[in-house]
Amino acid sequence: GAGVSQSPSNKVTEKGKDVELRCDPISGHTALYWYRQSLGQGLEFLIYFQGNSAPDKSGLPSDRFSAERTGGSVSTLTIQRTQQEDSAVYLCASSPTLMQQETQYFGPGTRLLVL
Amino acid sequence: AQKITQTQPGMFVQEKEAVTLDCTYDTSDPSYGLFWYKQPSSGEMIFLIYQGSYDQQNATEGRYSLNFQKARKSANLVISASQLGDSAMYFCAMSVEYGNKLVFGAGTILRVKS
Numbered sequence: 001g002a003g004v005s006q007s008p009s010n011k012v013t014e015k016g017k018d019v020e021l022r023c024d025p026i027s028g029h030t031a032l033y034w035y036r037q038s039l040g041q042g043l044e045f046l047i048y049f050q051g052n053s054a055p056d057k058s059g060l061p062s063d064r065f066s067a068e069r070t071g072g073s074v075s076t077l078t079i080q081r082t083q084q085e086d087s088a089v090y091l092c093a094s095s096p097t098l099m100q101q102e103t104q105y106f107g108p109g110t111r112l113l114v115l
Numbered sequence: 116a117q118k119i120t121q122t123q124p125g126m127f128v129q130e131k132e133a134v135t136l137d138c139t140y141d142t143s144d145p146s147y148g149l150f151w152y153k154q155p156s157s158g159e160m161i162f163l164i165y166q167g168s169y170d171q172q173n174a175t176e177g178r179y180s181l182n183f184q185k186a187r188k189s190a191n192l193v194i195s196a197s198q199l200g201d202s203a204m205y206f207c208a209m210s211v212e213y214g215n216k217l218v219f220g221a222g223t224i225l226r227v228k229s
Contacts, residue, residue, distance in 0.1 A: 031215075041221065041222075042119075042206060042222055043160075043206070043208075043217070043219040045216040045217065048215050050215075055215075056215070089158065091160065100147065100148045100210050100211070101148050103150070103162050103165060104162075104217060105162065106152075106159065106161075107159075108158060109159070111158075
């Protein structure tokens with residue numbers, strides 16, 4: 001009965017470096033979501049996957065952000081040439097399907113600090 | 116555009132008393148879902164309760180109930196018999212567009228006093 005897991009739990013990087021954030025959804029969940037939470041703020045939707053497909057990438061803040069999902073399971077969010085404004089907690093969630101009433105279950109997040 | 120408004124940045128409640136956290140929403144979609152999540156200081160997002168736009172009755176989950184007033188577009192969370200462990204940030208969220216994303220409010224910090 002494992003929940004959503006994310007790694008690393010914390011990441012400190014220098015401005016300009018690339019980072020990869022990983023999300024392992026709950027087994028069997030076909031829908032996967034990425035959100036970003038800046039300090040003291042609500043959550044900002046970034047992207048969702050249905051299986052391995054991401055139909056709408058318009059929530060990604062810039063073209064430095066990309067995400068992929070393989071095997072209908074693990075997802076990776078990549079931030080290239082990180083900037084200080086990318087510092088935030090990146091949260092991943094999964095749900096059994098994309099149906100509106102499905103609860104999204106969140107992972108513990110990755111806290112990213114860009115120096 | 117969809118929007119969630121939580122007008123209470125912070126709330127205090129005495130232990131064992133009830134507290135209401137406000138949430139109003141804006142959407143033109145006839146079908147939507149409303150969620151409340153709790154975020155303790157540890158950071159994890161914990162699902163509390165769900166209300167569908169077509170549900171006739173208000174949702175309840177243990178000490179949590181959702182006061183859904185569709186005409187007013189409000190979905191307030193009521194926590195009965197507050198406990199010290201209820202101290203956390205609470206987020207109201209709405210799912211639209213085939214549930215492909217949640218739109219979150221800014222959150223309300225609740226502090227339970229002993």
